[in-house]
Amino acid sequence: MNVPLLDLVAQYDGVKDEVLRAMMAVVERQGFIMGPEVAELEDAVAQLSNTRHAIGCASGTDALLLPLRALDMKPGDEVITTAFTFFATAGAIHNAGGTPVFVDIDPATFNISPHAIQDAITPRTRGIVAVHLFGQMAPMEEIVPVARRHGLALIEDAAQAIGARRMVDGTWRRAGELGTVGTFSFFPSKNLGGFGDGGMMVTQDDQLADRLRRLRLHGGARQYHHEEVGYNSRLDTLQAAVLLAKLPHLEGWSRARAERAGTYTEAFTGHPAVCPPAIDRANEHIFHQYTIRAPRRDELHAHLKARGIGNAIYYPLALHLQPCFAHLGYGRGRLPVTEAAMDSVISLPIYPELTRAQQDAVIAAILEFYA
Numbered sequence: 001m002n003v004p005l006l007d008l009v010a011q012y013d014g015v016k017d018e019v020l021r022a023m024m025a026v027v028e029r030q031g032f033i034m035g036p037e038v039a040e041l042e043d044a045v046a047q048l049s050n051t052r053h054a055i056g057c058a059s060g061t062d063a064l065l066l067p068l069r070a071l072d073m074k075p076g077d078e079v080i081t082t083a084f085t086f087f088a089t090a091g092a093i094h095n096a097g098g099t100p101v102f103v104d105i106d107p108a109t110f111n112i113s114p115h116a117i118q119d120a121i122t123p124r125t126r127g128i129v130a131v132h133l134f135g136q137m138a139p140m141e142e143i144v145p146v147a148r149r150h151g152l153a154l155i156e157d158a159a160q161a162i163g164a165r166r167m168v169d170g171t172w173r174r175a176g177e178l179g180t181v182g183t184f185s186f187f188p189s190k191n192l193g194g195f196g197d198g199g200m201m202v203t204q205d206d207q208l209a210d211r212l213r214r215l216r217l218h219g220g221a222r223q224y225h226h227e228e229v230g231y232n233s234r235l236d237t238l239q240a241a242v243l244l245a246k247l248p249h250l251e252g253w254s255r256a257r258a259e260r261a262g263t264y265t266e267a268f269t270g271h272p273a274v275c276p277p278a279i280d281r282a283n284e285h286i287f288h289q290y291t292i293r294a295p296r297r298d299e300l301h302a303h304l305k306a307r308g309i310g311n312a313i314y315y316p317l318a319l320h321l322q323p324c325f326a327h328l329g330y331g332r333g334r335l336p337v338t339e340a341a342m343d344s345v346i347s348l349p350i351y352p353e354l355t356r357a358q359q360d361a362v363i364a365a366i367l368e369f370y371a
């Protein structure tokens, strides 16, 4: 049986009517730039994230770039982040004029280690970008106090974690709620995906929200008047319309993902080779990815591929080892937990429409490999 890593057609089949109706309303109106759907989606995402503001932008990458630009960094200013993430996390730091400082991760959750953040702080540190990787939140109750103590901006890269929650001091907190800024991506393969690129920033800070709104419109709050040089980084009205139509389904989709994760974990628990992902007890994981650790990973990857089972390696080369960051002077051995993860992880098909028969085929192919 062929099992794709992700099946967006299956999702589309379930929401086709709503999505097409929403898109056609925009098309009939021919109002493609900053139409009412953008503000409506911003309100809905602010509500979901328990934040005062949400500001749409052109991508998850720009959602990181704009708040980093708002730090007004000088050459040599540093931003601490994880090397075990999608490239955009560190690329945005670089493009905002900062120097990424890579620290190691927690071996159980793959999320950035709060102790490693603390140890990496220098007089040049301006901010922290914590990534909520694969759909579960980093330990905000440990990271927020570090940021506060040192007067640092804290950006939550929640591209993979929209709607995820963590119990912090007895209260459920959403991804994006506790940082200076939280950022989301609506890239089609994300848990809430548009029909192209899109992103959003959330914040509790009124002044910062104004600055981010300005930065996405060439740095001018008033048309043709520019307080600073910004970007053309709006969220398309058509994308907002698609996302608004999909948003009511997000919670159910996240639940379906978690159920499918449970099925995998049940099958792999106690297996001598396969190590299922750990869920931090404080987290409600939304399983953007279901990522196992497995010995002979590259052979397993080829085995699954040969059997038509979709899979992917997120991420095969950690960011501190990327050629573009070679000048920063990291090498193999600097981040041992990250390097062990990149050599052993493999992500399996997980999406709300994944059937039990498909999952059984994935599980059987893996068990067969290690038999």
Ligand SMILES: *Cc1c(COP(=O)(O)O)cnc(C)c1O
Pocket: 059, 060, 061, 062, 085, 086, 088, 089, 131, 157, 159, 160, 185, 186, 187, 197, 198, 199
């Ligand atoms: C997808 C992703 C981004 C970038 O989002 P785009 O919308 O593709 O620009 C940033 N960070 C992480 C962790 C991501 O997974």
